[in-house]
Amino acid sequence: MEVIIALLVIVIAIVLPGVLLYNRLVRKRNAFKNAFAQIDVQLKRRHDLIPNLVETVQGYMQHERETLTAVIEARNNAEQIRQQSQNAPGDPDSMAKLGQAEGSLGGVLGRLFALSEAYPDLKANENFQSLQEELTSTENRVAYARQAYNDAAMRYNNAVEVVPSNIIAGMFNFTRAAMLEFEDRESLQEPPQVSFS
Amino acid sequence: MTDSAFFNFAEAQARARRRTVVLVALFVALAAAIAAAVGALAGLLLGGAGEHTAAGPGGQTRMQPSGEALLTQFDTGTAVMAGLAVLSIILVTAAVRGLMLGGDGANVARSMGGTEITRDSSNATHRRLYNVVEEMAIAANLPVPKVFVIKHEQGINAFAAGNSPENAAIGMTHGALASLNRRELKGVVAHEFAHIANGDMRLNLRLMAMIFGLVALTVAGRMAMRSVLITGGGRRDQRAVLVAMAIGIALLILGALGVLAGRMLQAAVSRRREYLADATAVEFTRNPEGLASALKKIGALQQAERMNNAHGEEVRHMLFAEAVARRSPGLLATHPPLMDRIRALEPQFDPETDRVWRMPQKEMIRESRAELG
Numbered sequence: 001m002e003v004i005i006a007l008l009v010i011v012i013a014i015v016l017p018g019v020l021l022y023n024r025l026v027r028k029r030n031a032f033k034n035a036f037a038q039i040d041v042q043l044k045r046r047h048d049l050i051p052n053l054v055e056t057v058q059g060y061m062q063h064e065r066e067t068l069t070a071v072i073e074a075r076n077n078a079e080q081i082r083q084q085s086q087n088a089p090g091d092p093d094s095m096a097k098l099g100q101a102e103g104s105l106g107g108v109l110g111r112l113f114a115l116s117e118a119y120p121d122l123k124a125n126e127n128f129q130s131l132q133e134e135l136t137s138t139e140n141r142v143a144y145a146r147q148a149y150n151d152a153a154m155r156y157n158n159a160v161e162v163v164p165s166n167i168i169a170g171m172f173n174f175t176r177a178a179m180l181e182f183e184d185r186e187s188l189q190e191p192p193q194v195s196f197s
Numbered sequence: 198m199t200d201s202a203f204f205n206f207a208e209a210q211a212r213a214r215r216r217t218v219v220l221v222a223l224f225v226a227l228a229a230a231i232a233a234a235v236g237a238l239a240g241l242l243l244g245g246a247g248e249h250t251a252a253g254p255g256g257q258t259r260m261q262p263s264g265e266a267l268l269t270q271f272d273t274g275t276a277v278m279a280g281l282a283v284l285s286i287i288l289v290t291a292a293v294r295g296l297m298l299g300g301d302g303a304n305v306a307r308s309m310g311g312t313e314i315t316r317d318s319s320n321a322t323h324r325r326l327y328n329v330v331e332e333m334a335i336a337a338n339l340p341v342p343k344v345f346v347i348k349h350e351q352g353i354n355a356f357a358a359g360n361s362p363e364n365a366a367i368g369m370t371h372g373a374l375a376s377l378n379r380r381e382l383k384g385v386v387a388h389e390f391a392h393i394a395n396g397d398m399r400l401n402l403r404l405m406a407m408i409f410g411l412v413a414l415t416v417a418g419r420m421a422m423r424s425v426l427i428t429g430g431g432r433r434d435q436r437a438v439l440v441a442m443a444i445g446i447a448l449l450i451l452g453a454l455g456v457l458a459g460r461m462l463q464a465a466v467s468r469r470r471e472y473l474a475d476a477t478a479v480e481f482t483r484n485p486e487g488l489a490s491a492l493k494k495i496g497a498l499q500q501a502e503r504m505n506n507a508h509g510e511e512v513r514h515m516l517f518a519e520a521v522a523r524r525s526p527g528l529l530a531t532h533p534p535l536m537d538r539i540r541a542l543e544p545q546f547d548p549e550t551d552r553v554w555r556m557p558q559k560e561m562i563r564e565s566r567a568e569l570g
Contacts, residue, residue, distance in 0.1 A: 038335070129321060129569060136379070137328035144336035147483070 021165045025174050028159050032152035032177055036089035038145040039180065043082050043102065046138045050075040050109075053131045057112070060122035067112055074105040090153060090177030102142075103183030109135070146180055153177040216400065220466070224407040227458065228287040231414065231451045236280025238447050242440040243275045283448070286417055291410030295403060302359020302366030302398075303343045309356070311345030311368045321569045322374045329382050330367060336481040337390040342367050346374065351558075353377065353495045357389040360399040367393075376498075376561035377491055378568050384478060384488030391477035397470045404463040411455040418448025460529055467531040475538055489542040493553040494561055496535050501558065 054068055061068065078101040085094035113132065116122055123129075157176050160169040168174075303313070314323045316331075327344055334341040342357075342365040350370035359365035367389045377385065392398060422445035425438050479485045532538075539546050548554050 042335075130324070133321065133325055133328065133569065137325075137332060140328075140332040140383075141335050144332060147336065148338065 017164075018168055021168045022172065025156075025159055025165060025169055025172075028152070028156040029174065029177075032149060032156045033089045035145070035149035035152040036180075039142060039149055040082065040086055042138055042141040042145050043078075046105075046135065046142060047075055047079045047082065049131060049135055049138065050105075053112075053128075053135065056125065056127050056131060057116070057122065060119050060125070061115065064112075064115055067108065067115060070108045071105075071112055074101070074108045077101055078105045089149075090156075090175075092178035095178040095180050099181050100183065106139070106182065146182070150179045153179055220400070220403065220462075221407075223462070224291075224459070225288070227455060228284055228410065231287070231411075231455055232280040232284035234451055235283045235444065235447055236276040236278075239279035239444055240272050240276025242443055243272055243279075279444075283414065283417075286413055287410040289410075290413035291406045294409040295406035301364050302357070303345075303364070305358035306343070306345040306356075306366040306368045309345075309347060309368060310350075311347050311366075314344050314346055322565075325379065325569065326369060326374055326382065326386075329379065329386050333383065333386045333390050333481060336387070337394055339390060339394060340365075342393065345369070346371060353491070353498055355385050355389055357392040358398060359393070360402060362393050365393045365398075372498075372558075374565075376494055376558055376565060378565050380484070380487035381491035381494065382487075383482055384484075384486075384491045387478035387481040388474050388488060390481060391474035392470070395470065395473060395477060397474065400470070401463070401467065404459070404466065408456055408459040408463065411452050411459055413452075415449050415452035415456065418445045418450075418452055421445035421448065464529045464531050468533045471532050471538070472541065475542060479542065485542040489539050489546070490553050492535055492539045492542070493546075493551060494556065496539070496548075497554055497556050497561075498558060499535070 050071065054072055057064075058068065078098075081094075081097050081101045085091070085098045088094040116128070159165050160174050160176055306313075314320075314327055316324075316327055318324050318327060323346060326346070330344050331341055339362050342359070342362075345366055345368040347354075347368055347370045351372040352370055353373040353376055354370040355373055356368045357365060358368065367386065369385070373382070373385065421441055425441040425445065475488060478488050482488070536546075536548070546554075
């Protein structure tokens with residue numbers, strides 16, 4: 001009888017904290033996955049705006065075919081990678097690819113807006129202005145959603161690595177989540193600076 | 198363990214709530230002290246008067262032992278009743294006022310002359326504002342509040358209203374929209390989001406309701422004095438008139454002192470919350486430069502306006518315009534000095550050489566508009 005009770009106590013002493021730690025890991029994993037879903041929403045919005053932008057710009061920027069083609073290619077590439085990474089939040093390979101694709105999309109978009117400075121008619125176009133505003137805002141949303149994702153991923157990673165939850169993480173295959181970094185991200189957050197002097 | 202890299206909204210709210218409890222306790226103690234003082238006075242004065250009048254009309258009920266000093270006739274019953282009456286005036290008025298003021302931020306924004314704007318606004322500056330608000334909602338991890346614009350107001354000013362994140366509203370003057378660029382707008386909106394996240398409006402509303410309770414006391418004192426002056430005179434007992442006058446004056450003085458103490462308390466709390474909101478705003482935007490630049494533009498407008506008229510009071514209070522005194526003296530200022538706030542964000546700030554600090558509003562408007570294409 002005593003043996004049974006002792007065994008029971010041991011099992012409870014080990015299993016109960018284990019369950020609590022496991023649940024904590026699951027909650028943190030859900031948190032960063034949810035944060036990634038928020039990025040995905042904003043990236044989709046960004047990608048949806050670009051065809052409209054190219055459509056609007058085309059008529060004005062006849063001599064910039066190359067840039068426009070580069071924008072469309074970068075956009076299509078980024079959209080494809082977005083769809084692939086949609087179901088793989090935190091996967092290092094997906095996050096690296098996504099970061100690179102969005103970074104280069106940001107780069108060519110920046111070039112497009114820089115070139116647009118030379119076309120006063122285009123700049124006066126209301127449609128263009130409102131698209132520019134929407135894109136700027138979407139860049140910011142992506143940036144803030146990415147901030148939230150990286151914070152959530154860091155908290156999850158901490159839980160995966162610290163003692164004792166790392167034991168549970170190892171047993172149940174909780175792997176580290178990768179951060180999402182965009183190259184060239186500083187230039188994305190603000191519209192191009194214009195100087196009249 | 199706290200998650201330092203991420204703004205912990207729930208924890209900040211809990212902290213704000215604890216602080217509110219302390220403030221309410223302080224206020225109740227203040228009200229109780231005032232009530233006790235008035236009660237003691239009433240017991241002292243009416244104790245004698247009570248015997249006097251009781252003996253007056255009936256005449257035969259009780260004989261007063263001659264030679265007894267007046268002041269020894271302290272009437273405990275009257276003292277307690279008077280004290281309770283004063284306490285209930287303060288607390289009930291404060292509670293009623295608190296319930297009236299609380300609630301929907303949109304109502305407050307409308308009462309300040311705000312017009313609501315939405316996502317579909319056709320005005321480019323309004324759409325930029327709405328976008329910035331939605332961006333900051335993501336950064337702050339809060340619901341998107343209602344957004345209001347106060348037209349016809351050229352000064353740079355903004356506010357947040359509403360007593361919970363769910364019914365919050367953010368308002369912005371036309372001057373702020375026209376004079377700030379996107380980066381600065383983001384700093385200001387983040388500052389207002391910080392007030393929402395930190396529960397500052399609720400705190401401020403509580404404080405204002407408490408002060409209102411004390412104001413009610415001074416009103417009661419004035420009414421007591423006036424009724425005596427009107428009905429008094431020769432017909433009534435001279436002594437009763439004097440007693441009522443004394444109590445009225447006591448109510449007036451104690452109430453006024455209480456109001457002053459309350460205002461100073463409110464101002465001190467508000468100043469601390471402004472620094473906190475600036476810090477939280479930087480946490481949201483991860484960029485102190487935009488907010489600092491917006492504060493500099495406010496400073497630039499103040500310098501320009503000071504030449505024309507005395508309109509240069511501290512702006513960007515978080516709630517009612519009436520809560521901000523003109524040319525507020527140090528202890529009653531609801532905001533820390535602009536310079537100190539800028540230096541907290543940008544230690545190397547030098548007003549002598551700073552470009553934004555000396556920018557005329559025309560230049561600001563041109564810069565802001567250029568950004569919209």
